[in-house]
Amino acid sequence: MSQPRQEVEVVIKERHELGAAMNIIRDLIQRGLQAGTVVARLGRPGRSLSQNRKLWPMLKDVSMQQQLVINGVAVWARPEDWKDVFTASLRHEQRVAVGIDGAPVFLGLHTSKMNKAEFSDLIELIYAYGSQHRIRWSEKSLAHFDRYRPADRQGIEYEYHDQRGQVA
Numbered sequence: 001m002s003q004p005r006q007e008v009e010v011v012i013k014e015r016h017e018l019g020a021a022m023n024i025i026r027d028l029i030q031r032g033l034q035a036g037t038v039v040a041r042l043g044r045p046g047r048s049l050s051q052n053r054k055l056w057p058m059l060k061d062v063s064m065q066q067q068l069v070i071n072g073v074a075v076w077a078r079p080e081d082w083k084d085v086f087t088a089s090l091r092h093e094q095r096v097a098v099g100i101d102g103a104p105v106f107l108g109l110h111t112s113k114m115n116k117a118e119f120s121d122l123i124e125l126i127y128a129y130g131s132q133h134r135i136r137w138s139e140k141s142l143a144h145f146d147r148y149r150p151a152d153r154q155g156i157e158y159e160y161h162d163q164r165g166q167v168a
Helices: 015-033 049-065 079-091 116-132
Strands: 068-070 073-075 095-098 104-107
Touching: 049 079, 049 116, 068 079, 079 116
Parallel strands: none
Antiparallel strands: 068 073, 095 104
């Protein structure tokens, strides 16, 4: 009978933690090899649940206050459609495949595959769009507002507006 698959995550935040983390990883691999092949993966932390909880109210606010041009017509689009628009804008590219019937199929960027930094950039992009288009954010969208406010990393400043349309 095979043993259940077990995954261990070792998080390294600072360079000075590297030595201790490598010792833990080496020990885990040596113990794991006794049961068979071990796969070690490196990666960045994925998006947080709080980021995901923040995204959908923001998309709903935008979808209720701005129309989106789809097939040449301004329509009230779903939050999911706005998510596709914002994620495509985040990467400044749109991948297009040829569908099985020959029609174009636009391939979206999946937020579930984003790391925390990418997801934070997405939230900042939505806030910037909201500022430019006078979106009035709901209480849910404003929750943790300061946490995602850009740190002027590229010399770009955004103007944020509260629910009354005032600069925040």
